[in-house]
Amino acid sequence: MQPVIDDHDVLGIVGEYAADAAIGVAQDVDSSEFAGRLVHAANREFGVMVAYIISAIRRALLDDVAAVSLSHFANAYERKTNCPRFANPFLEKDFERIDVKAWLVSEEAQI
Numbered sequence: 001m002q003p004v005i006d007d008h009d010v011l012g013i014v015g016e017y018a019a020d021a022a023i024g025v026a027q028d029v030d031s032s033e034f035a036g037r038l039v040h041a042a043n044r045e046f047g048v049m050v051a052y053i054i055s056a057i058r059r060a061l062l063d064d065v066a067a068v069s070l071s072h073f074a075n076a077y078e079r080k081t082n083c084p085r086f087a088n089p090f091l092e093k094d095f096e097r098i099d100v101k102a103w104l105v106s107e108e109a110q111i
Contacts, residue, residue: 007035014038014053014068021057024067034070036096041077041089043100052076 011030018025028034042049055076060068074090077083081103089095 007032010035010038017053018068023060026067026069028070037089040095041100
């Protein structure tokens with residue numbers, strides 16, 4: 001997956017999964033910047049991206065909110081990688097500098 005080139009497709013996938021779960025998509029998730037963050041966080045791997053989407057929607061449903069938001073994706077990434085805030089591409093301004101490969105999944109982490 002490529003940031004910018006696949007932004008529309010990425011946002012469409014997020015929207016479809018959210019619709020299937022009968023939950024909305026927050027404004028902070030409906031942007032090209034968010035799509036770039038998601039593609040980067042997933043290391044450009046489609047399956048990883050889908051896992052983050054599902055995990056974020058699950059968190060939103062557990063929170064009993066109307067829409068999945070950026071904070072749900074940040075939480076999903078944190079749970080998967082056990083990373084500190086400065087290494088979370090959903091939270092950091094300069095997210096592209098983060099080496100997402102460096103944050104391996106621990107045994108306790110769950111997506």
